[in-house]
Amino acid sequence: MLWPFGSTWRPVRQKRRDTVDLRWLSARSWTQRWYPQGIDLGLWRGRRTLAVSWFRQDRSRNHLASRVAFVDLERSRHLDVLLAVDDGDGDLAPAQIHAGGLAWFDDRLFVAATGQGIWEFDLSDIRRVRGSLARRLAGARGRGWRATALVAVRTRVHPIGLRCSYLGRVFDEAGEPLRRVMIGEYRTDGSGRIGEFAIPDGPDEEFEEQDRFSPGIRSMQGAVRWGDRYFVSQSDRLRPGILWRGRRDALERDPISLPVGCEDLALDLEAGLLWSLGEHPWRRVVRGIPVDRLGIDD
Template sequence: MDLTPTSELAAEIDALAERYGGRVGLDAVLGDLDRRLRRTVAPCLTPHRAWTWDRVDRADRGWWPQGVSVVGRRGAVSWYARGRGSRVSLLDLGTRRYRHLPLVLPTAGGFEPLRIHAGGLAWHGDLLHVAATRAGLWVCDTRDVVRGPGGYLLPVRYRLRSSEPFRFSFVSHADEGLVVGEYGNTGGTSRLGHLPLGGGPVDVHDGGVRRAQGAVRVAGRWYVTASHGPRTPGSVWSGPTGALREHRWALPMGPEDLAYDESSDLLWTVTEHPHRRWLVAVRRSRFT
């Protein structure tokens, strides 16, 4: 399987930036975070660190957390709202503050909401890859952030299209490349793939994990989250290709995407259900 970039929306982004007074970039957002995270404890068997959202975001039944990516003390979490669009929350884990940015599709006349599931995020350098299910991966450049009406906007720049059918349910950055995967329950495929950052074909295989929500690959070893509904804690599967072992109740209920931060050797996930929404970090070494 190959991923091919579409034409960049450079002219549309330039017009959007000009309309709203120019690009402000990531630093402007990180200096203007308007919501607060709270340290807490999440229900699972693995020793962990956990944060939760403010009262409104914990209870919101319109917006659902999906993807996560963490680099040092900076993080990003994607959300989707059926029929309304998607957004990314930028987080400063040191100050425990965050802010929502709508993901937008720039157009000749302005912009429109990016209506995708946003099931996974991969942040590497200035680029943010967002999983878009059957549409592939949308790619944003965080330097393109503009201050639009009502707040900041993050436009998408181009899309990576697959040469063959594949459900991009989640994506992460690990093992010097991108990991992609499919959510599959009964009757659907549950494939995993790895794409080197330098390009080349995606190495795809059957992951063998039902209800997989996120995956990373570190030193050739896979780590995969699996959900078991809103009331049962989730699992982590780990091991080499074709020989993954399940660690039950390893994560809180409703785990979604998975991220790996090399600087701390931590695995990160985010959970989706209202009043059961946590950002959780666990040691990778716990899953041998």
């Protein structure tokens, strides 16, 4: 399958048993230059698509660039789109953010920019760049990288009174998506906060906070809400991730483990899956867990 601009989609291995596992069939399975972080779902050209954000760093762990891999869930192929910033004079620079979480609403892609609020990108205006500009937006040096790349450009920066480590969606009790997001903080001491915000509709509006709480869970990596049920991911270094679920004031540890080095969460209620992903090299997987295995009716 070809992208409308002519770029080729790259394959992803999909395995189904108790979970749906997607694995990268390339160097991104082990590279220490790029790390996967955020996840969400949407429609791309009318097809159900999974979006996975990545950030690039150098050996000093400085952020160099970020991108989103769009995975066609039916055909198990993906395509990369780099994230970029317009300097105001029409020149593009790489989006040097951690991209710890995603929330996808129509053509609007919101990305958690740790310590820098929420950045919004326009998916209706995907651009194709070439040569040195493509390499620079990917944070690459030299001539060994691709000749062309697809780019989404930032349209707004939304200031938020939280660290903005991750970003998740909100659904009502019937499973209908709401125009709200969960924004949370990664803290190793358990002081991280989670806020719920209504997303802005107009160009002069900002995120409007609806709620905020501190569950007392260290190393939180993602949060989503379905009715009065909350799901929170917790990383545990090189051990399997932990999933907390339940009502806000009574979160319980689920017996099902998340991937090692787990990150963000995304609810796919159409398919009946809770998605997460692992970031560590050689252990990278994008995993969909059937929600009927999570004991949510207890």
